[in-house]
Amino acid sequence: MILRKGISAPNFELNATPDQKLKLTDFKGKRVILAFYPADWSPVCSDQMALYSASLKYFHKHNAEILGISVDSKWCHMAFGQNHKIHFPLLADFEPKGKVSKEYGVYNESEGVCQRALFVIDEEGMIQWSYLSPDGINPGADGILEALEKMNNAKP
């Protein structure tokens, strides 16, 4: 089951580039959007990641950073990110395969890939919104922005 609002987001440490690892806790004090997706290079994901790359400015307005996650290797991510000009980190949930996706409840056991899922995590590391999208459908960014706005409004 996909982790829901109100649950503390499991920490992770994954390669963002061949020689750099990122931890969720590195982002304390910022909001984090996690975008799990099945695979680099497949057409729908590519549109989705290109859309998020073009939407970065609107995420930053809400003090949020976005991280893409799939089971592809760090080298594959590097090639994909350069080819598609993706300006945010793509994390490799590669070894042990799918460990982080499983902790978030968004691993597709039969295909051996991440499901297409979104999480918005607040400054304290709590999940504030999550969404599981049908695999073939690019979920867009409207749900993310709505969640971020709701968090702004909830602030005292």
Add this chain to the structure above:
Amino acid sequence: MPKLKIPVNKKDHQTGNQQSKIILVEYGDYQCPHCGIAYPLVKKLLAQFGNDFRFVFRNFPLQEIHPEAMLAAQAAEAAGNQNKFWEMHDLIFEHQNNLSGDFLIKGAERLHLTMDQFIADSTSEAVVSRVENDFEGGIRSGVNGTPSFFLNGDKLNSYNATYESLAQAVRKSIP
């Protein structure tokens, strides 16, 4: 189903029957090949049902993968300042494979635009922020790629790159 968050308003570029309450909105990118495919379909739709519905085009340039898309959108908006938005829009889509700064200048000349004005407007803050506002409104409305169509405010998920999928939806909404 995603809904159009920014209602059609008088700032929008509109064609067809501008009094009609049946409104088809496209979020498009001038360099996107799928928008290039949709372009003649919309033209045909306007030729057939142009008295029955309104068509609105909003910008959704995915600049990272389409490096010429933003400038093309700005050029169309700049042409719009001289009441030639649709002429520029058509010209760009009809020559989508040759998009460049040079082409946009030549296009503006061909449309007999006042060139100093066109060049100044193309990169003006007003035009850039107009395109960006279109884009942001698109994201909020759940645009997840281009082209995305909305018919009377609802995202048209039945569009499948065929004329019939557009025509059927519009025809159904005509009373």
